Amino acid sequence: MIDKVISTIKRYKMIEANDKIVMGVSGGPDSLCMLDILYNLKDLFNLKLYVVHVNHMIRGEEAKRDAQFVEDMCRKLKLPFFLFEKDVKKIAKEMGYSEEEAGRYVRYQAFEEVLREVKGNKIAVAHNKNDVVETVFLNLIRGSGMAGLIGIKPVNGNIIRPLIEIEREEIENYIKEKDLKPIIDFTNYEDLYKRNKVRLKLIPYINETFEVDIIENIYRMAKIILEENDYLEKECEKIFNEVCYFNQEEIFADIKKLRAQHPAIQRRLVRLMYQKLKGDIYGLEYIHVEDVLSLLDKPTSSKIDLPFEIEALKSYNNLIMRKVKEKEAKTFWAKLNIPGITKICGVGQFKTSVLGIEEIKKLNIGKYTKFFDYDKIQEDVVVRNRQAGDIFSPLNLGGSKKLKEFFIDEKIPREIRDSIPLLAIDNEIVWVVGYRMSDKFKVDENTKNVLVIEYTKG
Secondary structure (H helix, E strand, O other): OHHHHHHHHHHOOOOOOOOEEEEEOOOOHHHHHHHHHHHHOHHHHOOEEEEEEEEOOOOOHHHHHHHHHHHHHHHHHOOOEEEEEOOHHHHHHHHOOOHHHHHHHHHHHHHHHHHHHHOOOEEEOOOOHHHHHHHHHHHHHHOOOHHHHHOOOOEEOOEEOOOOOOOHHHHHHHHHHOOOOOOOOHHHHOOOOHHHHHHHHHHHHHHHHHOOOHHHHHHHHHHHHHHHHHHHHHHHHHHHHHHEEEEOOEEEEEHHHHHOOOHHHHHHHHHHHHHHHHOOOOOOOHHHHHHHHHHHHOOOOOEEEEOOOEEEEEEOOEEEEEEOOOOOOOOOEEEOOOOEEEEEOOOEEEEEEEEEOOHHHHOOOEOOEEEEEHHHOOOOOEEEOOOOOOEEOEOOOOOOEEHHHHHHHOOOOHHHHOOOOEEEEOOEEEEEOOOOEEHHHOOOOOOOEEEEEEEEEO
């Protein structure tokens, strides 16, 4: 299998002589296999290797055991070891990410930190062929364009994936042959996360039902799309230089030249404008790209908000995309009196009462009167305007999101967002007043006590 990995390394020009590589090693089969193979290639390429392990602080003593296992192995191999402990659940809540997204975020932050410290030039992670296919399926389910059908790139900037052409079964066989004893994270075998459901249920079902090797078939497709996408990206970069130009923190696209492009190129140009401003396209979805292109047919000064404080607007003959500089907002904050009345100058008045479930049947719910399950509210509720890290679970919409994403989805003008009263428990939004309440505190069939909140402007 080492020869197969060498072939992958050469095909994608992953490693060169004298590279200094930071490796992400969890202690599981994939990362342990990658560690062993790169260690065996160390002299061939004259590599300097560094190992990073991130404890997500989710699995308690098991996670500490994993960290100790990787550290012991590094000591045996005489490789530098770097341990990071990050509270992923807390970070996910603060940033409005899923735990999977937050885990990925902290891992790559750790890799980059060590890369700077050791003056390294590559980050190696242990994604394999199965990971590529699982990612393709996840992107299909989410509704992805061509880029999502690539799954995972073999090389992405300074990130390399030496096992990208190796199947998980091959890795397991290698581990047995070499008598390596990886740490097993049993949460990988629970269908709690979407990726696990794809791995444990969807792929086996397709293989059994259609009698195909879906891993090989989808990987082959992803590889073809990768090559075609690389070509289109290079061509689009040339067109970008003809259609767009920079001016400090703004990108201007000539609307006449933009309209002359094929719709597929128009979408790529919009994504490229966003990428050049932000550094990546994370957070930009199909609907955002379509909203930007819809500006071409709207009057001058039309504007839309995009994720991560970027906006797009039409100005005469130009489509402009730029970073938004937030104005310092006048803040307000008050603890909500329950029961009682809470007045905030310039904001309004909140009247609260706690009633039995039968009593509220006589009341009318409306835009400024909401009912909440009082027993689900275990901490103080405050009235305030937005702040960094706010997350929200809109009623009947399923799942949590960043509050700013809710504002964007609801097309709430940026200039009024800081003046909207919020009822909150820490960073959890209970009610965006005048818009939507949280699904987490709704009245249901088990509700006994109801918190009634009436808001009056003024």
